[in-house]
Amino acid sequence: MFRRRFSSVSQGRNPQGVHAWLVGSGIASLTSAVHLMKDAQVPPSQIHILETHSYPGGGVDSTGDPGKGYVIHAGRQPNFNDPCMEELLSSVPSSTGTERTLLDEIKEFNELEAPQEDATTHVLVQGQYGPEELEMGKSSMTHKERMDLLMFMLEGEKALNSKSVKDCFGESFFQSKFWCIWAATFAFQPWHSAIEFRRYLRKYLHDTQSLNNMKMLGWTRFSQYESLIMPIAHFLEEQGVDFRFHCRVTDLKMSTPTTVTELTMMQNGTEKIVTIDPNDVVIVTLGSISSGSTLGSNSKAPAPMSMGSEDSFGVEWSIWSQLAMQSPNFGNPTRFSSRIPESSLETFTVTLRDPEFLDRLLKLTKERPGTGGLLILKDSNWAMSLSIPHQPMFSDQPPDVQVFWGYSLFPERIGNFVRKPMFSCTGQEIMSELLQHLRFPTDSILKNSVTVPCFMPHLTAQMLTRHHGDRPEVVPRTNNVAVIGQYVEIPEDTTFTIEYSVRGAQMAVQHMMGLVAEPKKRQKHYLAEFLEALV
Incomplete structure (x- = not known):
């Protein structure tokens, strides 16, 4: 007891x-x-x-079933x-x-399902013969941008009051690999709060190379x-x-x-x-x-x-x-509530009735479900990212069914292959766009999958x-x-x-x-690691 x-x-x-x-x-x-x-x-x-x-x-x-498809609304x-x-x-x-x-x-x-030591974020770009992984070693920022980032972190919050991230950095900063990973991991947009961005940097920058590493975070x-x-x-x-x-x-x-x-x-x-x-x-x-939030289905886009x-x-x-x-x-x-164009994102949950998709993804990333980090499609107009969790994701999930979810930072943009905005797409069209980015066969996988899109107008409102x-x-x-x-x-x-x-x-x-004990604070150790990360 x-x-x-x-x-x-x-x-x-x-x-x-x-x-x-x-x-x-x-x-x-x-x-x-x-x-x-x-x-x-x-x-x-x-x-x-x-x-x-x-x-x-x-x-x-989280809701759904194997037939109509499972739904994971959001999942940090x-x-x-x-x-x-x-x-x-x-x-x-x-x-x-x-x-x-x-x-x-x-x-x-998590001890029984220990992830790989080097499991971390994957950034895929379109290569000549298919998707290729972008090297994660360097941030691709210029010396000036690194110094700007350092000075930004040392800035007081009062000086950043009401400012956005794009008010503090030049356009080239948002083309760097560093921003690509940071934006996909934390759902940051250039118009989001500079104060919040500074807090995230001071808390997480020393872990840049292991962001999304499941050995650091853990799964349920x-x-x-x-x-x-x-x-x-x-x-x-x-x-x-x-x-x-x-x-x-x-x-x-x-x-x-x-x-x-x-x-x-x-x-x-x-x-x-x-x-x-x-x-x-x-x-x-x-x-x-x-x-x-509004749900769509495999054959219907989310209602406005x-x-x-x-x-x-x-x-x-x-x-x-x-x-x-x-x-x-x-x-x-x-x-926070009235700026929906700045706070909305679209998520999607894919229910697979055949192992082909995950088998192909395993060959591409060398990581089984639940052991790797976030998968970012850098060339996606929608800025798609995938999370492949440990299976099963649901207690009633049959053993021959797999589930993963993803999200897009720019659902208002026209897709690379499906030439319409993501929030106007059915689940099947979203899955088709994903498969063509990965250069996986579409017919066989679409036939054995159900994709449920979810438009979330307030998902990042707290970061405005x-x-x-x-x-x-x-x-x-x-x-x-x-x-x-x-x-x-x-x-x-x-x-x-x-x-x-x-x-x-x-x-x-x-x-x-009126309790004496206050919540324990997470230990701060950001400055030394930050300087090391810029070297």
């Missing part, structure tokens, strides 16, 4: 008298619930998770060596029901939804946490700009109003990378998003807007240019409300990662409950 160890609560709220209301059920809310139990000793029955859909997960979601691989991730996963029991934790289960799986046994979200949600339900699905929060009333007094929700068509005591806690997930509809933004955006109207301390959601104050602090000078997710401000940390949501949730619980 797994036993939880609780730490003592410092001077702060009395946990026995606290009701915690968590808006959203993504990884940030689930993490908040775990730490409210583990660290703050709030009784599980007094933790309420309010979710619009019929399932938990937020932006981390988490870093299981991050101290906040380790603390969360070591607090949740393994799904096997033994004395082990979820962290033990993940580490054991199945999709992140099945291997992370579901075990955590199941654990919380077992402990007695109150999950309320089909529950849309429509209003948060504040008596002052610092205190929530009333929460209004629609649950299964019935309006309910909850009085919030000053001793209670409200933790709200801001924004969503998956809101407004209906701007202004209820589903185009979702409760995470509407509640944030309401909070921002009541106090400027809650930031500026419009800065911003002013100071556009992202609120986790506790924005309030008494009983905290905000979490990808759009809060955590100094020096990088958004668009699962670890960011986890760290923010730990900070929210620590501040709201």
